[in-house]
Amino acid sequence: MNDTFVPFDKLVDEIDKPKASGRPADKLVYKVSRQCYWVNVDFEKIVRFRCLGNGCRMTWAAPRNKTRVLKHAGQCENIAPALRREVNHCLGNASLSSKIEEDEVVIAQAQQSESSPRASTSLSSSKEIIFTKIGREQQARKISLTVVNLICGAGLAVSIAKYDEWKAFFQVVAPYYTPMSSSTIEDQHIPAEAARIRNIQIDELKKLYNLTVSFDGGSTRFPQSVELIHITTPEREVYFVEGHEASDKSHTAEFIRDIILDVSSNSMSFKYLFICFAGVGADWSRPFLAHFI
Numbered sequence: 001m002n003d004t005f006v007p008f009d010k011l012v013d014e015i016d017k018p019k020a021s022g023r024p025a026d027k028l029v030y031k032v033s034r035q036c037y038w039v040n041v042d043f044e045k046i047v048r049f050r051c052l053g054n055g056c057r058m059t060w061a062a063p064r065n066k067t068r069v070l071k072h073a074g075q076c077e078n079i080a081p082a083l084r085r086e087v088n089h090c091l092g093n094a095s096l097s098s099k100i101e102e103d104e105v106v107i108a109q110a111q112q113s114e115s116s117p118r119a120s121t122s123l124s125s126s127k128e129i130i131f132t133k134i135g136r137e138q139q140a141r142k143i144s145l146t147v148v149n150l151i152c153g154a155g156l157a158v159s160i161a162k163y164d165e166w167k168a169f170f171q172v173v174a175p176y177y178t179p180m181s182s183s184t185i186e187d188q189h190i191p192a193e194a195a196r197i198r199n200i201q202i203d204e205l206k207k208l209y210n211l212t213v214s215f216d217g218g219s220t221r222f223p224q225s226v227e228l229i230h231i232t233t234p235e236r237e238v239y240f241v242e243g244h245e246a247s248d249k250s251h252t253a254e255f256i257r258d259i260i261l262d263v264s265s266n267s268m269s270f271k272y273l274f275i276c277f278a279g280v281g282a283d284w285s286r287p288f289l290a291h292f293i
């Protein structure tokens with residue numbers, strides 16, 4: 001959780017290293033965040049964790065929440081594109097969709113061994129795996145994914161998960177299923193699904209040539225200024241690839257250039273042929289184009 005009252009300039013970094021035996025995702029958290037502290041007026045040592053993105057002032061309270069740290073790091077424009085790509089790869093692999101696919105592989109293997117003539121003794125145990133343990137876990141993940149898709153697709157407030165009526169619904173239709181908390185949906189599953197979709201998009205786009213990258217400004221009702229970046233394929237399929245919140249920044253040629261370079265480097269080896277500007281003059285775009293020529 002971001003705390004605007006943290007005196008960022010008074011934070012002191014501490015030695016902060018992952019355990020050698022830690023999982024890759026845990027080690028990744030240490031690459032993008034660091035433990036630090038500050039001392040308040042009562043001389044109390046307040047432990048915080050800060051984003052390691054260059055110039056980023058995001059901090060979190062202790063204990064370090066891996067889910068929130070990675071959620072932020074996957075979108076933090078101050079983190080190096082390669083590292084951000086690593087975070088999104090990690091998030092995507094941990095998504096419900098990816099886990100469901102892994103479950104299906106395990107179940108298919110169990111079914112295959114069941115049908116093997118040499119596997120007569122494992123028949124009952126395989127069935128037990130399919131219809132109880134993994135089967136039940138996969139069913140729970142499918143329900144969770146359906147909930148995530150429903151909330152995102154219908155534009156529902158994540159806080160719906162806090163309602164007793166919501167929990168009562170699942171007690172009736174799926175008594176074995178434990179409904180997710182709103183924070184789990186918001187901080188873990190939605191960012192993970194978004195990262196997975198983005199990874200798939202990037203993999204597809206990297207196979208193509210003659211891509212067109214376009215960007216246009218917009219605003220939200222808050223209001224915030226947002227730069228939207230799309231990539232269009234030669235078959236005129238449009239992919240939304242980035243949405244940069246840029247309310248406090250001047251939309252200069254250099255600013256736009258950096259966004260596109262960031263998209264390009266984050267996505268790796270896109271083959272652009274066209275770059276579209278919206279509503280700008282030649283004087284504005286000249287220094288931008290000079291960077292590429």
Ligand SMILES: [Zn+2]
Binds near residue numbers: 076078
């Ligand atoms: Zn950051």
